[in-house]
Amino acid sequence: MTEEKTVVLGVIGADVHAVGNRILAYALAQAGFKVANIGVLATREEFINAALETDAAAIWVSSLYGHGELDCRGLRDQAAEAGLERILMYVGGNLVVGKQDWAGVEKRFKDMGFDRVYPPGTMPGRAIADLMRDLGLVNEVD
């Protein structure tokens, strides 16, 4: 059933970190998801357009260069405007500059409308397991 589900994947903003993006794409495909990978330097609009055409179940935003907070602001509202009110949104990476309290960072991103927020060093498997659960596919992983 998971091959029906599409995840839009990309690195948001003026961020050119391509390696993690490829690893995530590979891990998602291995887990049976269809991946619409829009790559690095992705704009909010590109995430939304890709999700619209592919009827994606989730948008996965990576940000590795510390400016994710500014880039991600408005993504949830724009998705809602485009008719994607129910789409799952995850974000992860080096979301902010410097050593900040994680709980505070997570809260700020959740307030922006992200369903799940991951700190640096998260393994892809953890987010994929969460996605399976959020999509009600959990039995298939057991």
Place this chain on the structure above:
Amino acid sequence: MALALLMDIGSTYTKAVALDLEKAEVTAAARAPTTVQEITRGLARAVSELEKQLGGRPDWCHRLACSSAAGGLKMVAIGLVPGLTAKAARWAALGAGARVLKVYAHELAGREVTEIEALKPDIILLAGGTDGGNRRVLLHNAGRLADSRCPAAVILAGNKAAADEAASLLAGAGKDVRLAENVLPELDRLNVDPARQLIRQVFLEKIIHARGLDRTQQYLEGVLMPTPAAVLSAAELLARGTAEESGLGDLLVVDVGGATTDVYSICSGQPTRAGVSLKGLPEPYAKRTVEGDLGMRVSAPALYEAAGPRLAAEAAGMEAAAVRHYVELVHREPFLLPAGETQWRLETALAVLAVRLAVERHAGYLETFWTPVGATPVQHGKDLTAMPLLIGTGGVITAHPDPGPLLSAALYREAEPHRLLPRAPALAVDRGYILAAAGLLAEVAPDAALRAAKKNLLHL
């Protein structure tokens, strides 16, 4: 001697060439004004002129034509997101040689349906959603078209998971509906050829009859395709070659006409510089663009408008007012041929502007993003900087005593480094104006067509 009669029924002229298949050469060429009311009269005149040159009526082994008369093949393209399936649908229609009247995106509104009814397209290409992607918009738009009074054939080339249901909505309302593979099956995979084939088929089955082109039967075996499709086919053949005969590799063709300027690029257009990343929809390997506002006669005022007085004056080396005066003259008298040095200079200037602007719009460009690690160039569209060959065609280029400077207007400009224009291509002219004829002949004798097209090129 095996001779083929190849005709191009254009909006102004009906052109005919006799092509010797063994020698791969044009043995005679003639033209007559296209007779819009009764297409066969102009056709008969061009053919009899040709036969006069040949000294009798030869035993033609093929008699084929393409046509852009009576407004060409008129299409409307519909998709979901403007930059994704709507764009892919537009490319498929352009690649089939159509005149794309308008492109629609998202769910069609009532007034948009009314507009489509008024536009009277021959064919509607309906896309939307990647395979397994969005279904709702395709179904909504199919329903809207089913309820409309538009009699156009609908080619459905959207999300395969919704295509059958969408097709039965349309068929249930008595529409002529055909199913093609999705023009954008995945976000990063363009698939325009199946839709192109189907457009061609509908053109053969229906449009030729609707245009009265089937009355040409006593002269011709058939009108096979819209003229731009024939030129695109010739360009592809020239680039790729056949099993027997090698092609020329990547190439760019500029066709400057009275009403439009068409540009065809046969190349992948991948970045040629290291460190450049590619954005947006992948572009077709055989890509056609058509500029309805860039032409030498009907569209001359729009061309002047698009270029602006400064660029126009620069191209002519004269006052902008002189260019504008000439533009008004040729617009009034579309059959006028330039006479004298001043008119030739102005005619040349218009062609330079048409080539420059049309290739500029066809080519990709670089956008610079500033990131914490410095400037990062991002490419949109095709990189043509390493293009090895540029071919010019269309009346003004093929008839010009010195076509080099016209074609050079397409080249890379140091002052605009973001435009990915050809840097140093070899330049050539479609001397006998036969690319469309070669594209037609390619249907029945591809090797001879390729040899003729190659032989006919005048390398500058």
